[in-house]
Structure formats: structure tokens, C-alpha cells
Amino acid sequence: MKIAHALLATAAAFTLVQVTGCAVARDQQTVGSYIDDATLTTRVKAAYAKDPVVAATSINVETLKGTVQLSGFAKSDAERSTAERLARSTDGVKAVRNDIVVR
Numbered sequence: 001m002k003i004a005h006a007l008l009a010t011a012a013a014f015t016l017v018q019v020t021g022c023a024v025a026r027d028q029q030t031v032g033s034y035i036d037d038a039t040l041t042t043r044v045k046a047a048y049a050k051d052p053v054v055a056a057t058s059i060n061v062e063t064l065k066g067t068v069q070l071s072g073f074a075k076s077d078a079e080r081s082t083a084e085r086l087a088r089s090t091d092g093v094k095a096v097r098n099d100i101v102v103r
Contacts, residue, residue, distance in 0.1 A: 029065060037063040040092050044068055047086040054083050059100060061087070066094035074100050 029037070041063045048056035059072040068087045074080040084098045 033065060036092070037065065040066065040068060040090065043090045044087045044093070047090060048083065051082065051086060053079055054086065055079065059083050063093075066092065067097060068093050068095070069097045069099065071099045072101075073103050075103065077102055 041061050044061045044063075045056060048054045048059060048061075055075065058074065059070055062069045062071075068090075070083055070087060074083065080098065080100045080102055083100060084096055087093060087096045087098075
């Protein structure tokens with residue numbers, strides 16, 4: 001009985017991983033690349049938190065293979081361009097895609 005439960009649990013776990021997957025499991029990027037991207041995202045968000053112009057909580061930052069994508073809302077064109085400038089000046093960022101909308 002215990003073996004049957006163990007096999008069922010293993011099969012369920014395997015199915016869950018196969019169905020949901022993640023970027024690393026689907027060969028979209030390596031573990032090292034994923035960690036590098038997470039570090040870049042954190043650096044950009046930290047720069048926003050320090051800047052008086054950028055509302056860090058209103059702008060989303062995602063990174064894939066060194067390309068930073070910005071989204072969310074800014075109160076002005078100055079905030080939008082400052083967010084992009086800060087992202088571009090972050091060490092390790094290869095490119096920036098600015099999809100921030102000014103409200």
C-alpha cells in the first residue's frame with residue numbers, strides 16, 4: 001500500500017512539473033541566466049527606490065536574457081524617461097524595452 005502511494009505521489013509530482021513547467025525547465029534559459037536576470041531586475045528596482053522622480057511601486061520590471069522590460073504607469077514623461085535611463089545605466093543590462101504608459 002505504501003509503495004502505491006509513493007508511486008502515485010511521484011507520478012503526480014512529475015505531471016505537475018511537466019504541465020506547469022518554468023522558463024528554466026522549458027529550456028528558455030539556463031539557471032545561471034535566470035539568476036543573472038533576477039539580479040538585474042533587483043538592481044533596477046533598487047535604483048527606482050532611491051530615485052525621487054520614479055514611483056518604484058507603479059513600474060514593473062522584468063528581465064529576460066539581459067533585456068529589461070518596463071511596464072506600468074508613470075505620472076509624467078519625465079518619470080517615464082527617468083525610469084528608462086536608470087534601467088539602461090544599470091550594469092549588465094543589454095537592452096531596455098519601455099512599455100510604461102503616462103497617465
